[in-house]
Amino acid sequence: xxxLLLVSGMGRCGTSLVMGMLDAGGYxxxxxxxxxxxxxxxxxxxxxxxEPHLDCVRWLEGATxxxxxxxxxxxxxxxxxxxxxxxxxxxxRDLAEQAKSQWKFMRAMFPEYTxxxxxxxxxxxxxxxxxxxxxxxxxxxxxxxxxLRFEDVLAHPTAAAVLxxxxxxxxxxxxxxxxxxxxxxxxxxxxxxxxxxxxxxx
Numbered sequence: 001x002x003x004l005l006l007v008s009g010m011g012r013c014g015t016s017l018v019m020g021m022l023d024a025g026g027y028x029x030x031x032x033x034x035x036x037x038x039x040x041x042x043x044x045x046x047x048x049x050x051e052p053h054l055d056c057v058r059w060l061e062g063a064t065x066x067x068x069x070x071x072x073x074x075x076x077x078x079x080x081x082x083x084x085x086x087x088x089x090x091x092x093r094d095l096a097e098q099a100k101s102q103w104k105f106m107r108a109m110f111p112e113y114t115x116x117x118x119x120x121x122x123x124x125x126x127x128x129x130x131x132x133x134x135x136x137x138x139x140x141x142x143x144x145x146x147x148l149r150f151e152d153v154l155a156h157p158t159a160a161a162v163l164x165x166x167x168x169x170x171x172x173x174x175x176x177x178x179x180x181x182x183x184x185x186x187x188x189x190x191x192x193x194x195x196x197x198x199x200x201x202x
Contacts, residue, residue: 002065004082005168007040008073008141009091010130012101014150015069016040018089020180021153021161025172028066040069048076057082074137088145089164090138093186098150099127100188150186157181 007015007022019040023029031042045068047056060068060082070076078086103123107114114122146167153160161177 004060004064004086005067006070006073006086006088006141007067007091008070008088008137009093010098010134010137011071012098012105013091013093014148014153015071015091017150017153017181018091018148018164019067019069021157021164021177022067022172024180025161025165025174025177027168027170027172030063030066030068041071042068045070045076048078050077052077052079072133072137073140074133076140078140083140083142086142086144087167088141089167090141090145090147091150092134092147093150095127095130096123097186097188099123099130102126102130104188104191154181154184154186 005022005027007019009015016039019029019031020037023036023040029036029040031040035041044056044059047053047059057079064085100123103114103119103126146163148160148163157178158174160181161172161174164177165172165174
């Protein structure tokens, strides 16, 4: 049976990287054309915030057999029928590095709100929040899920591609998937310049 695939995690954990790998490998992805090859984010998922909008639910029901990126799943209300009929890929990352990356992203996007805050204290607060919220986020996802670590995908892209193909039960282009993973350190990069190369945006 064709099922909706949720590529999920807390922000800055490598979901864009995995969406890019799936896309390159031949697995259908659901996102606006301008986001394909970049963030892969589809703002239609915001219809799950609060009481799920019927149009959003119908869209997701029609996205079976495709991958949809869903960050911070605990902040959304996935209807139980969809949760039970879907599967998920759950991405994690070293929390300290993930927190640094989130703070870097926030400073770049919202400098007027973040400019005066101490970098170390802000990252530590984000790390505490991530640690506290991760169990709730994971519980919001379907039980049928594959767990991947961002660091492992970077270090062993071939193994990650094989795991993805096996989980999905599909013959994917493993070489193309591996080619989407650019060699780099798993540590938070100093700028957002690498975002366009689909290395998970850290």
